Each structure stands twice: as structure tokens, then as C-alpha cells.
Amino acid sequence: MSEKYIKTVKIISFCIALILMIMAGRAFYEHRYFKGAIVLSPGVTEVKKLSDYFSPLEGTANDCNIYILDSGNPGGTVMVLGGTHPEEPGANLAAQVLVENAQLEKGRLIVVIWANRSASTVSRPGDAYPQFYHISTDWGVKKFRMGDRWANPLDSWPDPEVYVNYPSRQLLAYMDIRNLNRTWPGKADGALVERTCYAFIELIKEEKVGLFIDLHEAELEYPVISTIVANQNAQEIAAMVSMILTAFEFKRPIGMEFSPPSLHGLSHREVGDYSDALSLLFEAPEPFLDRVRGITDEHLLLTGKDPFVMKAGEYGLLYEKIDEEGWPIDVRVGRHCSTILQSVQTYSEMYPDKVVAISKVPRYAEVIENGVGHYFYDPDEAPTDRVVYE
Amino acid sequence: MTTINLVIMIIYHIISVFVVFVLIWSIIKTKDVQEAILYCIILIPFTLRVFHIK
Numbered sequence A: 001m002s003e004k005y006i007k008t009v010k011i012i013s014f015c016i017a018l019i020l021m022i023m024a025g026r027a028f029y030e031h032r033y034f035k036g037a038i039v040l041s042p043g044v045t046e047v048k049k050l051s052d053y054f055s056p057l058e059g060t061a062n063d064c065n066i067y068i069l070d071s072g073n074p075g076g077t078v079m080v081l082g083g084t085h086p087e088e089p090g091a092n093l094a095a096q097v098l099v100e101n102a103q104l105e106k107g108r109l110i111v112v113i114w115a116n117r118s119a120s121t122v123s124r125p126g127d128a129y130p131q132f133y134h135i136s137t138d139w140g141v142k143k144f145r146m147g148d149r150w151a152n153p154l155d156s157w158p159d160p161e162v163y164v165n166y167p168s169r170q171l172l173a174y175m176d177i178r179n180l181n182r183t184w185p186g187k188a189d190g191a192l193v194e195r196t197c198y199a200f201i202e203l204i205k206e207e208k209v210g211l212f213i214d215l216h217e218a219e220l221e222y223p224v225i226s227t228i229v230a231n232q233n234a235q236e237i238a239a240m241v242s243m244i245l246t247a248f249e250f251k252r253p254i255g256m257e258f259s260p261p262s263l264h265g266l267s268h269r270e271v272g273d274y275s276d277a278l279s280l281l282f283e284a285p286e287p288f289l290d291r292v293r294g295i296t297d298e299h300l301l302l303t304g305k306d307p308f309v310m311k312a313g314e315y316g317l318l319y320e321k322i323d324e325e326g327w328p329i330d331v332r333v334g335r336h337c338s339t340i341l342q343s344v345q346t347y348s349e350m351y352p353d354k355v356v357a358i359s360k361v362p363r364y365a366e367v368i369e370n371g372v373g374h375y376f377y378d379p380d381e382a383p384t385d386r387v388v389y390e
Numbered sequence B: 001m002t003t004i005n006l007v008i009m010i011i012y013h014i015i016s017v018f019v020v021f022v023l024i025w026s027i028i029k030t031k032d033v034q035e036a037i038l039y040c041i042i043l044i045p046f047t048l049r050v051f052h053i054k
Helices: A003-032 A089-101 A117-121 A174-178 A192-206 A232-248 A267-274 A298-303 A307-314 A329-350 A364-370 B002-029 B033-050
Strands: A037-039 A046-049 A065-070 A077-081 A103-106 A108-112 A132-137 A140-145 A211-218 A227-230 A255-258 A278-285 A357-359 A387-389
Touching (some): A003 B002, A003 B033, A065 A103, A077 A089, A077 A192, A077 A329, A089 A108, A089 A140, A089 A211, A132 A298, A174 A192, A211 A267, A211 A329, A227 A232, A232 A267, A232 A278, A232 A329, A267 A278, A278 A329, A298 A329, A329 A357
Parallel strands (some): A077 A211, A211 A278
Antiparallel strands (some): A037 A387, A046 A065, A065 A108, A103 A357, A132 A140, A227 A278
16 A cells, blocks of 8 residues: 555544544533523522532532522421432423422422432433433423433542442442432532532531422332332321322322331432431332333433333333333323422421422323423523523 | 542543543554554544543
């Protein structure tokens, strides 16, 4: 081969690599720095940052917004956490429905949409995860960022050989040091996600949160699904809520489970043990997460319809039913909305001195009838001081 | 722990920059076309790491 030929091939190869680099880099950059608009409901009285409760988090990827809805009337305080695992969109969408719609008649509501913001800045290209998903609204299509289960390694790296939860010293998988639901109650001088949990515990104590709710979705192959996991301090509320919702509201039942006392790092265990808050965790079914799923795309994420997952169900390999209707995002968000509202109502009935009364939040049937997009508002039409980006 | 992580992260980036430099140098020096193409492909993830994009 002549020198000239080799040089030409080298230049062409380098140019192709450069183009691929720019295309990939641009896609990753756009995803990492995407800012979604949130239109604040009239009920939102203050937007704080997590670093207001623990200053070392300032300027980090996990310095998320804290939305406070204060009725101005005496009562209790409820906190709802979305985005613990940003690959579970039903959770952050339900939290955003609260921020854009809820109004408080009594007590206070604190909402977090992206608890592990860093995990929302990375997806799983190797598993064919889409970078974004789109929800139809009354005014157009709203774009949301799809995330991962673990914080972005760009923000927290390297991982240890084995993650040792603090202070329980329970051994967990190495990458769970970046998993917000394995690092409770947090560590002030730990890795990013441990510090994030520490900050949330500080928030819970400072704001005197009485009821803490962590929103999740799970694969149908996972036994903890369609359920409320309760710390022993909240088991009466969970039992009552699951009975009421199963009897009167949901097409498919929602169960209730006890938080295992020896399983550490999870919010339903540690928030209840390390603060005065009653701690609950909600799980809705998300077929997108099942390992036996077929084509992995935005359609599956939003419709929850998958023939391979259905086939697994026919063989009795699943812990939740699935049929041709799938598990659409409206159903999943609707279940979370109703479970939140019913839990708050039951909490208020059990603790009359800590009443929290929420209005304007849709329940299960309304979300299914109108679609979740109906409850997101046009940021271009809202006053600029009522729109925040996260 | 945070400080150790930061130090490792910085060392990792210095190594990544070094690898990028070595790859570009190898692309220029090699007389084998297949090797040149291979180095170009390997260059992509390392460059994205150097720029803190992926």
C-alpha cells in the first residue's frame, strides 16, 4: 500500500470517528443538561434547595429543588419523594402532578421531584433505554428526561469493591453506593448519594415531617410490587389505605408489606428509625423494567404493554397480573396519586392534631380519564415567577 | 472518602488524557490501515471521558 493511500484512509477514519464523537457527545450532553419546566401551582409557597439543609451539597448534581406547599393553617407535615430511581417515571410524574396542582387547606406538603437528580442525568444505553419520553398535554407535547437507577458516575466515582451501608455496616452491592434507596440514613462525609440521604434526614428533622412517602415503580418479576411497604411505625396507615383503595378504587389490588427490620439502607426502614416521621414506600408495576421484556423503547415505557412479559405471566413467573391493556403510565401515576391522597387522609384521621388537607390533586379514575398530561401546564402561558426548571 | 474519590477521579482523567494522546500518536505513526481504524474507534469513548460527557 502506498503512503498516500494509508494517509487517506487515516484521515477518513479520523473524520468519521470525529463525527461519531460529536454526534454521541451532543446527545449525551443534551440529556445531561436538559432542564424540564415545572409550573408551580398556586399552593406552592416556597421553593428551596436541598443544600439549604446541608450546605456541602451546594453546587452538586443532587442539589435538587424542595417544593413547599404551606396552607398557613396549623396541622401536620407530609413529605413526598419522587425521582429516587429516575428510571421509574411514574414516581417523578406523580410528584410533579402534586407540585403543579396541589393546594393545601391545612398543614404542609413538601415535594421532591428529583430526589437523586444525578441519576436522572444518565440513562442506560446498553439496555436500550430511551433518553427522553414525551407526554401529550392539553397544550402540546411535554418532554421528560429518562434516568437510571444509580447516580451518574460522572458525579460519584469510583465505587467501592463492596458498599458498606452506614451506620448498619450491612454489605450491599458495590454500585448501590449510588442508589438513593440503599444509602439511608446517609453519611455527612460519604459519597454523593450518602450525603444526599443525610441532607434529606436533616430536612425531615428540621421541617418536622410527620409522614414520609417514597414513590417507586418495579418490574413484575419482583415480589415487592403493587404494594405499600411500611415501617412498623406506619403499618396501621398502610393496612387501612391498601384495604380502602383495593375495595373502592383500584381495578387491581394494592397490598401492604412490613419493612424487614434487618434490611438496611431503604427509606421505609431508615427514615422511620432515624427520624420521627412515619415511613411508607409505594410500588407501582412498570413492565419496562422486566428482564424478559421485548423491544425496549418509549412506547413500552409509557404503555406498559409487552408480549414477552405477558408470556412470562402465562407461565406464572410474575408477581402481578398483566394483559393486553398493559400498565399504562396514566394507571401507574393514578395509583400513586390516590395512594398519596388516601395515606394523607388516613394519617390525618389517626393524628387529629396533625391534619393535612390537600385539594385539587386528581385521583386514580380522573388521571385515567383525562391522561396525566392534562395535569401539566404550559410554561409559556404561566407567569415567569411561577415556572422553575429542574 | 470524598477526598480520596476526588484524587482517584483526577488521576483517572490524567490517564484518559494520556491514552488519548497515545492513540492520536499511534494513528499518526502506524503503517497498518486496520490498526489506524481500530485506534480511531477506541479514541471515541476516551475523548468523551476527557470532556466529562460520558
